[in-house]
Amino acid sequence: MKLFNRTITSQGSSFLKTFLLIGLILSPLKLIEGIAFAGSSDRAIEVASWLKVEAEVFEVWTSEEISPERVRFTKADGAQSAGELSDSSANKTVLFIFPKKSSAYNTALSTSLRVFADRDIFPKVEVVLMEKDNNKRLEVIEAAEAEGVDLIFATGSSSAKFAFNNYWGGRIPVVTICAKDPVMLGQMPAYNVGSGSNMAFTSLNVPVGLQGRYLKELNPNLRNVAVLFANENKSAIKTQYEPLVAWGKEHGVNVLGVGVSQKHAADELAEVVPSAVEKMRLTDPTLKESIFWITGSTSVFREIATVNAHSSTVPVLSVVPDVVKAGNDTAVMSIGVGFQSNAQLAAIYGVNVLTGKTRVGDLPVGLVEPPDIAISFLKAREIGMKVPFSFLERASTIYGNSGAIARSKGKNLVAEVD
The missing domain is CATH 3.40.50.2300 (Response regulator)
Structure with a gap:
């Protein structure tokens, strides 16, 4: 099954690629094995x-x-x-x-x-x-x-x-x-x-103003952001939590700090994540206007399965693109720098x-703009989260409804009908 007509216009090509990507995400297609892109080897x-x-x-x-x-x-x-x-x-x-x-x-x-x-x-x-x-x-x-x-x-x-x-x-x-x-x-x-x-x-890091605009675009009525971090990771607190607190005060968003102290934090997260959910329910009973935000703290993001298990229906997002991955043990989305x-x-x-x-x-400070966006439609469907079309267009990495990779490093994967 050939996906692209190379004779169509640039604008039409962009639209067609996005349209076909939606098909990759939603349809029961089989990815052709052995596809590899330059620089994509994981071995x-x-x-x-x-x-x-x-x-x-x-x-x-x-x-x-x-x-x-x-x-x-x-x-x-x-x-x-x-x-x-x-x-x-x-x-x-x-x-x-x-x-x-x-x-x-x-x-x-x-x-x-x-x-x-x-x-x-x-x-x-x-x-x-x-x-x-x-x-x-x-x-x-x-x-x-x-x-x-x-x-x-x-x-x-x-x-x-x-x-x-x-x-x-x-x-x-x-x-x-x-x-x-x-x-x-x-x-x-x-x-x-x-x-x-x-x-x-x-x-x-993504500058907090830009990060905040993405969060509000994702959820215009955003009320709560629970930020997960390791207490010993001072740089994550200083650059990924504290700036978001200041941004939240300016934009009417309640930013909760959820810190863990253990390097192996699964048990600790199993306690603090449900507690954060209950705090968010006080201002958002349906939890539709709340998110969890995982910082670049290894002891937190490697326990994504634990966070998911205790986050109820609250979307779990991360600044680390690698936390969005194949299968169920994934954040629903990342907005950050890989x-x-x-x-x-x-x-x-x-x-x-x-x-x-x-x-x-x-040399000025080197910033990666626009940020890397990764999406798991498997997780989005599981928690009932709607993904704006603009995020689909911008994402460099996408996992479809089955949890399989549909876009890698900005390139849609070729597929064949089973």
Whole structure:
């Protein structure tokens, strides 16, 4: 079954694709197996006990574990390149500093390596696992200076905070990746200016004003937002909860803080989520004007099944696109910045710094706009939530009524009638 007529107009093509996507969502179609899009591989290869990299990276890169806490990537033998730019970058060294083992950081690294290769940049890339020990971090940076490292990616909010507090004005350019909003955290005065120093910032957050507009578009009569976060995740509280509280006061929306303290928070969530539901019932008896909002706190979003089990009919949304997935254990929708999208932007910043196209201190805060939207129509149907057509048009990831993927990375999947 052929889905697209390539002779129709651009406007007609857009309408037809959306119309056919609705068919994919609502109809009992069978997805053709084996479809793959560039950059969409989910298969990961373990290169160290704390690090996994997407398999396709090894088409052009090779890795070597040079110590228990350090892995090196270099251009693979036989990898094709245009020559001039690749040769000029071969003597460059890039260092990623990981504060912990994290699937999000794995995604950030894999994406960065793909971006480098796509732009014919093949520096020596080293990744070091450095737990939250400031003395050891300083030693790593001192060694990096001595070895002539050309660029550091401060990976995660804690690494970004450390670089801001301890390496502002340092000799090596630093780009933050997979880190939360530097303006909300007081690291930058505004989004549209550079640091004037050795750091460039990117953000995993959607500015709260834009986020609020999306929420009101989704539910114009919104009364309650219960925000789920880990109490120890100060950056999530500072950038994803507190700004929403201020926004809620301006727009007549009650924003509840629902924090958990345990790293394995299933039991705790089983208590606090029903309590939040009852609080929302006080102003919204039918719960049709309330939502749960999951922040980028791992201990919360990995327990999406528990949250769903105790949320009654309240839609569960997330800032993390990966929380929307196939099957029942999913948020109904996410409006946020994916780790891959942020990493693509950060890696492009890095390329521009490495090639001398721009000075790191001149780069404004890197924001991903429009945000990544993911939707599960299986979950929407289950809880009786209506999804505005405008969200369907904008979504980069969609799971249909059966819970199977219907759109991935902005591309509708081909289907055949069973």
